[in-house]
Amino acid sequence: MVRAKINNMPVTVDEGTSILDAAKQVQVKIPTLCKHPDLPPGAGCGLCIVKIKGSPKMLRACCTPLEENMDIITHDPEIVSVRRTVLELILSNHPNDCLQCGRNNNCELQSLVADFGIREESFQKFLPDCVKDDSTRTIVLDPQKCIRCGRCVKVCQEMQNVWALSFLERGFSTRISPAGDIKLADSPCIRCGQCSNHCPTGAIVELDETAKVWDALRNEDKYCVVQIAPAVRVAIGEAFGYPIGTNLTKKLYALLRRLGFKAVFDTNFGADVTIMEEGSEFIQRFAHGKGSLPLITSCCPGWVDFMEKFHPDMIDHFSSCKSPHEIVGVLSKTYYAQKKNIDPKKIYMVSIMPCTAKKNEIIRGEEMYASGSQDVDVALTTRELARMIKQAGIDFVNLPDEEPDQMLGDYTGAGVIFGATGGVMEAALRTAYYLLNGKNMDKLELNSIRGLDGVKVAEVPINGHKIRVAVAHGLNHVEYVLDQIRQAEKNGRELPYHFIEVMACLGGCVGGGGQPYGVTDELRLKRAAGIYQDDQGKEKRCSHENPFVQQLYREFLGKPLGEKSEHLLHTHYRALPVYVK
């Protein structure tokens, strides 16, 4: 332990704790624009400077560990004045178009400038010439708004191991860009959007597609339907002052009807169908030896993109099952349209997702048009939905609870836990156990694969077999698991795992790139807790028990992995070049 003083207040912290973190113990907030709780310090912005009493030298609190007997001053007139100058210098390279910016009212730089009461431009403005890059059609990179804090580069390189973004050149010419100043769409970018979630300014934001949805809602020829992903319901409240992790499923149903959607579905229903298909796929591979093991989950489009670019040798291991929202999309334009006698061409499906990569997934291959037209017409992020609610003038907080539309709306506890890391695996094992044993597990919760450890493993005894599973989230944790498989295959050893779940984002979808800003591990856990609570409270907690899923197979699909299911609910994968250019 280290004992020291911060602003004359005694603090005791673990060895290695930074001054920035230690100050929080005594309720002192040191401003920073480059340090993010998810990331190692970068010492980039220079705002977190502090002094040791009696020394004129300034230290960066983010990357300086507190030492025994240090006497730290975090705020005095000189320090505040230096911080103000740092902000003014950043502003001299930053456009003033806050009103039209994607981060207006939600920008860390804007907030600090407001807090410091900066009213004038003290330095001559110098804005580099650069063009926006919206080539990915999921995120928009506007290098002019970049303050070179380096968060996105660290996220892309270290957290996600994608290496699409880099710092090119140096000094005044420093810029964030893919190698060789190519477009992001030609780079390894997997559209996970974590860069947009960590950017302190509007330099990287999600591509706003709310206008498309408003147009469709106002178009009388369209029959607009909508679905919400599991992780959206426990995060949207953050935009309306709810405690983190509050589950607002039923308010969201009411809200979406108020916005003008004719039917409100739930992606969780699609998750239940995914489990029927993927669970059956697993049984086929595990018990009947058809297809290769381990089976790897494929509902995360960022992960699919990553695998197709970096690990195409794993294609045979991938579940061919589409992701839950694609399933609800295709079923809305086939099954639902048939039953309700609606022309499928008129149906306009909007997916509300915690994810930017979903914007790319909906056009990733011809199987995404299995209904005859694009199965999901547009994917909005949680952040875009929050803006729509506010524009519509709906008093969200005081809305009554409502139920979803039937057929594609009701879900089990297994469907909702898809939103947290480990959830897909847990849901799949609940149904796989049933399929192999003819009865449900005694204890449905698999606590060993919940939580935020990067790689989680478990051994589940089913019917005399031991099923070994692994769960990885945050793409930098994936390599380890894949290498274990490759090693075993190479040396002819027994496979380390039979079933692997991967989510591109840390924490799974609750920590998705399209979720509200300010994500930390604490926040991820609270959002996940909201999801597990939903599961706990459900009468039916296994996908195969969903009466509407049973009806779907009885009346429309036939059986899991049957001809119709294969055609509508499955896809295939292909190796992609890491760089297009």
Added chain:
Amino acid sequence: MVKVENEMTKEIALLVAKWKDKEGNLIMILHELQNYYGYVPRPAALELSRALGTPLARIYEVITFYNFFKLEPPGKNIISLCLGTACYLKGAAILLNEIKNLLNVEEGHTTKDGLFQLDVVRCLGCCGLAPVVKINDKVYGKVEKSQIMGILSEYNENKADQ
């Protein structure tokens, strides 16, 4: 082209084998590549990324951090425009703009036709002649803006003769 790329693959495999276990190998390999090609061609950087297991983004971070490394083939004629103190005071910045405008090229880059590469240097050691422009080995002293066009055209004519 395929043949050229195969040669490149072999060349890079040799370089990687030579430097693989040595610290700071990326910079050393880039040096050798640049010595060989005169710049670091993108196919070579991509191949190096594969062979070394280093992301292309990191390779480009290194290439663009150091002035020495080039991403474009060198021009046929190298213009070295001096922005040292004496030349600067004598109006070298005006000459720089004139060259940029006439050739439509930025400093450190090569014209589209590959004829000229524009480099900015600090002091060529003949301050008495300021402002100084050097093209290849020929030094032009006390240059005025109006002379630039004529100086450049000497090299255009050379090309036409060939």
